[in-house]
Amino acid sequence: MGRIELDGLTKRYGDVVAVDGVSLDIADGEFLVLLGPSGCGKSTLLRLVAGLITPSGGRVLLDGRDITHAPPARRDLAMVFQSYALYPHLTVARNIGFPLRAARTPRAEVRRRVEEVAALLELGPLLDRRPRELSGGQRQRVAVGRAIIRDPRAFLMDEPLSNLDAKLRQATRAQFRMLHETLGSTVLYVTHDQVEALSLATRIAMLDDGRLEQLGTPTEVYDTPASVFVAGFLGSPPMNLLPARVECHDGRVRVLADDVEVDLWPGEDVEARDVILGIRPEHLHLMAAEGPAGPGGMPRLRGVVRAVENLGAEESAQCAVGGALVHFRGARPLGLAAGQPVALTTARDHIHLFDRHSGRRLAWRPLADRPLADRQSADHEPAAALHDGVTTHQRSST
Numbered sequence: 001m002g003r004i005e006l007d008g009l010t011k012r013y014g015d016v017v018a019v020d021g022v023s024l025d026i027a028d029g030e031f032l033v034l035l036g037p038s039g040c041g042k043s044t045l046l047r048l049v050a051g052l053i054t055p056s057g058g059r060v061l062l063d064g065r066d067i068t069h070a071p072p073a074r075r076d077l078a079m080v081f082q083s084y085a086l087y088p089h090l091t092v093a094r095n096i097g098f099p100l101r102a103a104r105t106p107r108a109e110v111r112r113r114v115e116e117v118a119a120l121l122e123l124g125p126l127l128d129r130r131p132r133e134l135s136g137g138q139r140q141r142v143a144v145g146r147a148i149i150r151d152p153r154a155f156l157m158d159e160p161l162s163n164l165d166a167k168l169r170q171a172t173r174a175q176f177r178m179l180h181e182t183l184g185s186t187v188l189y190v191t192h193d194q195v196e197a198l199s200l201a202t203r204i205a206m207l208d209d210g211r212l213e214q215l216g217t218p219t220e221v222y223d224t225p226a227s228v229f230v231a232g233f234l235g236s237p238p239m240n241l242l243p244a245r246v247e248c249h250d251g252r253v254r255v256l257a258d259d260v261e262v263d264l265w266p267g268e269d270v271e272a273r274d275v276i277l278g279i280r281p282e283h284l285h286l287m288a289a290e291g292p293a294g295p296g297g298m299p300r301l302r303g304v305v306r307a308v309e310n311l312g313a314e315e316s317a318q319c320a321v322g323g324a325l326v327h328f329r330g331a332r333p334l335g336l337a338a339g340q341p342v343a344l345t346t347a348r349d350h351i352h353l354f355d356r357h358s359g360r361r362l363a364w365r366p367l368a369d370r371p372l373a374d375r376q377s378a379d380h381e382p383a384a385a386l387h388d389g390v391t392t393h394q395r396s397s398t
């Protein structure tokens with residue numbers, strides 16, 4: 001078993017609140033990734049769980065037992081560090097077997113377990129080498145092996161791939177995924193790399209300034225970001241975020257900004273408000289021909305191409321739209337050149353709206369998503385709704 005519960009966990013360093021009242025329930029067998037920019041409190045949170053630092057407030061429970069003040073060695077959690085922290089003078093076999101020898105496990109049993117773990121991590125032929133005779137990726141696997149051999153309740157990993165080159169990272173990511181499937185253990189994993197988070201996590205906890213900003217599956221966090229912060233962190237390039245205004249005009253609800261017009265639904269049922277309009281770069285397309293932007297027309301952004309970047313399979317273009325810079329990407333070649341005027345569009349259900357002041361997501365339901373019967377009654381009742389809050393995230397209390 002390896003359920004980890006964090007209850008209002010807080011860590012202050014003088015005036016700095018590194019972790020600010022984080023509550024999380026990590027289920028047994030989950031691969032939970034703590035994601036966020038540098039300084040958001042990821043490592044501090046992991047160290048609080050490991051017991052390497054003491055909290056200023058809150059509790060940590062492991063399988064229902066309060067371990068907030070238990071020493072690290074009593075927690076039955078194994079930590080894998082970015083630096084691997086291997087013993088340089090010991091062979092791979094002795095590095096992996098170290099935790100068992102420290103626990104006075106009989107020699108034959110240590111040997112058997114080391115061979116088992118080495119086979120799992122494909123380290124068998126390297127057991128007699130010393131860490132300096134290994135590649136970065138092999139050292140990293142030895143560090144993981146040393147954690148696995150303890151058969152802990154959960155693994156705590158702090159940026160374990162960040163010292164590897166891009167290719168090795170990708171290979172090791174795949175190996176981690178398989179390892180997690182094989183062992184079925186709980187993993188709490190820190191990274192600032194969104195690709196790692198999206199590809200490995202069963203759930204992602206996004207942190208901002210010590211607080212839990214959003215908790216959800218990779219799909220939920222990417223497709224329905226709870227705030228401008230999350231929307232602007234995920235994606236490459238991240239979501240385009242434009243200051244705009246929701247207004248009612250001529251019986252239609254619209255999102256308007258300089259050179260931007262998005263017709264949402266028929267009605268006069270929405271109070272005008274300042275918003276941030278979000279559209280992911282991969283959801284923008286060149287308009288084949290400029291259609292009308294009037295009732296029911298396609299969302300339309302007019303701009304001028306500033307630069308085009310070759311990404312290999314795709315191209316990414318930057319366009320000046322009103323006073324903002326908008327990115328979009330698509331299969332190469334886009335057939336665009338700097339200075340060229342363009343009109344861009346997107347599907348309505350790829351429109352994200354956030355409150356301009358709070359930065360929180362505004363939930364709305366596009367007309368096209370509604371059952372036909374609903375749409376036919378659109379003349380008589382609101383065809384869609386715009387309201388605060390979404391259902392796919394939890395936010396820590398502030």
Ligand SMILES: Nc1ncnc2c1ncn2[C@@H]1O[C@H](COP(=O)(O)OP(=O)(O)OP(=O)(O)O)[C@@H](O)[C@H]1O
Pocket residue numbers: 013016017018036037038039040041042043044045192
């Ligand atoms: N020992 C310390 N004393 C004072 N402040 C600290 C200490 N450790 C961390 N902090 C501060 O707490 C905040 C969170 O730090 P933390 O290392 O947890 O961030 P992080 O998200 O892991 O960042 P990174 O990705 O750069 O490692 C930062 O503002 C940091 O400066």
